[in-house]
Amino acid sequence: MSNKVNKDKFMIDETKSEYIKNAVELFIKKENNGFETRYKSWRVCHEFYLKLFKKYKGKTFNDLTENDKQLSLLNLSFYLASWGMYRGSSFVLQYDNSIFQNVVNAILNEKYSILWDLDYKTIKDNKEKVKNLLVEIGKDINKNLSEYRSFYNSKSYLKGKDKNEEYISQTLTTKILLGTICCIPAYDTYFSKSISGTFSNFYNDEKIDNLLELIIRNDIFSKLSESKNYPLMKIVDMAYFDIGIEKEFNRYYEKYIMTLKEPTSYDIWKKVVKCIRQFYYKLNENADYDIHVAFKCDKTQVDKFINKYKSKIDNIVLLLRDNND
Secondary structure, three states, X not given: OOOOOOHXXXXXXXXXXXXXXXHHHHHHHHHHOOOOHHHHHHHHHHHHHHHXXXXXXXXXXXXXXXXXXXXXXXHHHHHHHHOOOOOOOOHHHHOOHHHHHHHHHHHHOHHHHHHOOOOHHHHHHOHHHHHHHHHHHHHHHHHHHHHXXXXXXHOHXXXXXXXXXOOOOHHHHHHHHHHOOOOOOOOOHHHHHHOOHHHOOOOOHHHHHHXXXXXXXXXXXXXXXXXXXXXXXXXXXXXXXXXXXXXXXXXXXXXXXXXXXXXXXXHHHHHHHHHHHHHOHHHOOOOOXXXXXXXXXXXXXXXXXXXXXXXXXXXXXXXXXXHHO
16 A cells, blocks of 8 residues: 555544444344344354454464363354355355364464454554554465365356356455454445445555554444443444444435335335334334434434335235245
8 A cells, every 4th residue: 555645534533432322322233122132243243253262372272171162153153144244145054164264273372462352552662563464364364265166166057157166255355353352343245335445445455554554543333332331443334334324224215215216126225124124123113212223314204104105014024934935
């Protein structure tokens, strides 16, 4: 990356800082409300791996007790499953969780010690080192999973599809690192929707440098992590995950809900229902609107839309549920 940095593109104004704060609070409410417990799976996985690292730092998977071996694989795979990495299109779905044994080796490697629960001061004082280690551990994970991806890609039913045998998605790489070391946000669909193109094609040294610059130049992230309830990178992840959900919701809100216009196809209906269900748990009439309605959308308009099209929405919810079953 060039030494000449355009500082302005990394600066977050007061309004955006408040927006980020609201997004983090929204995520925490979801984790603590007792309904969508998948929001807690990150904490379970990370806390386990933090203890594992303190116990086995510098060791390998083979040095773990049999119990810790099983728990390390189960915690990581369940966390990844709860955050969408075992969906039908994912190559890891075709394997048992033993494919992560060498990933555990990378996570326990002592050279990555500085990355655990990265904080503001560590990034600011050691930015270049942090960046280089983030790139290195990303490549390490890629190397340890590429043979499984390669075999998966070689199967006949994948003809004409992705044949890049070395490719491990940045989503999988960053989700692994978020759930274990907590050194980088998960670059998933909602994160990519919420953050500028400065961070597209995320997992390389220039884009990581941009992320670290963003954190260093805006103390909102440091302030939000002062409570010690969440590490800094989880705060960044939570903020942009919920902002991404809201952007997706607002897109359909403006087109269909605010205008009370009926969607024109079944596929669009499915997307509208998906967005609504992010904020109304299964269209529960007693849902907490403060939690489930996007920051900028007003409750009255959403209620009008649901009341007008409730029977059709209910039918699609049932269809989606039947298809999922």
